[in-house]
């Protein structure tokens with residue numbers, strides 16, 4: 338379960354800083370999310386354990402859909418994961 342992480346998609350905030358618009362799911366150390374979005378290397382990171390804690394409005398629908406499929410497969414006892 339530690340092979341994945343959550344990474345943020347940011348947009349510049351006014352007047353300074355940045356705001357988080359969406360969270361994506363990635364394999365640990367990867368820079369492309371399961372949905373194909375390319376993550377900024379300096380984007381915020383949260384542990385995959387927080388996957389249920391992310392505000393639904395900030396979840397990437399494709400990434401969460403994929404994650405649900407992974408949990409389904411694991412629940413069935415398979416160590417494999419579906420392809421994104």
Ligand SMILES: [Zn+2]
Pocket residue numbers: 360361362370371372373374397398399400
């Ligand atoms: Zn995504």
